Amino acid sequence: MMGFSTPVLVFARYADVLGSGTVTVELPSDATAGDVLSAVRALPGADQLPPSPLIAVNQRYAALSQPVRPGDEVALIPPVAGG
Amino acid sequence: MMGFSTPVLVFARYADVLGSGTVTVELPSDATAGDVLSAVRALPGADQLPPSPLIAVNQRYAALSQPVRPGDEVALIPPVAGG
């Protein structure tokens, strides 16, 4: 089976360290949120990310085992600071 | 020693049952807040008061043992309902 590439939204400090508000990663066809994290870790600057950043799939917090399919909206969520 | 007479302020339901917003009672010269209550109990309508109404002396809640002197401002305080 073919893999696919997907954009990952990044915000705040994570966008600063990765140098962009959106990065693109290559995923296997049976990808999970954990695979997104692994792929992001290979990017320049990713050594400054924390050990396990939160990830959201389709605007909901996702477990690392959650499947990611082509067309899903994927984002890395830094520690929040609203209020 | 001579006793004295003092006005007692009464409010809300207590004023309704005693028929007035101020009643006057006769007290011994070494009177306490408890003596005020005893004197009030002898008034018409006082049988409708609760067993131990709260009393204030000089605008502070008072224990029954607190002395009451001529010129003190004395009041019976029904269950409150502010807010």
Next chain:
Amino acid sequence: MRGAIVMRPLDPGALLTEVSAPANGAAVLFVGTVRDINDDRAVTALDYKAYTPMAARELEAILREAESRWDGVTVVCEHRTGELSLGDASVVIAAAHPHRAAAFDAARYVIEELKKRVPIWKREHYADGDLEWVDNGAQRAEAPR
């Protein structure tokens, strides 16, 4: 700290402004209003009566207690007396502090103590024409302090 028993309509926004300060990142406002139903009876209006000088004194004592329990809190309260209509605000409390926990806790403390200690009474007017003094069911049995 400021507490007052007043006979005019209350202005919650003015109390919120009063406690604002550059260091206060959190403000909590409590507004108590006249409800249309109490114990399943339809209320049409009510009047609040106070032993005003003692009520003001006791309210100020409560506010001082709040400012001493939550260091750095600013808290103000106004309670209205006289005839009120449905939806009118009877009491407004504003508390502000650098942190939200103290602002919430101080505002809550003031309304809980006010309902137990401040000599104010409420007479409800019912749809059937009846009038009745009501109480908060929380009167202290012992004389405080």
Next chain:
Amino acid sequence: MRGAIVMRPLDPGALLTEVSAPANGAAVLFVGTVRDINDDRAVTALDYKAYTPMAARELEAILREAESRWDGVTVVCEHRTGELSLGDASVVIAAAHPHRAAAFDAARYVIEELKKRVPIWKREHYADGDLEWVDNGAQRAEAPR
């Protein structure tokens, strides 16, 4: 229930009015504002950035949770994003209920959960020209639900 991420100045009084109802005898308003000091550094301004569609979704989820935990509560919240000045309100929550405990608890629940879960970030501008992303120190370690 209404939650929104907005870029305009907030109007606390409007939210208080929004939750008013004849049956609601108690209303609690929480206002969070930009403070002048954080961790002993002088703050001159700040900007809030949101992952807006997810933030709105998560905020609405929190408000629905509050309305289901405190039956009969009405609760609304607006969070502002963009550049804010000292003293500007960044978040306003209004909760109303027939009884005060539910109004207090629901408002408190919403601000506590918002600070943990809603994807909004804050960058402080300091007097020395420095800029820094700050966090609430309460990020959940595990993905919620």
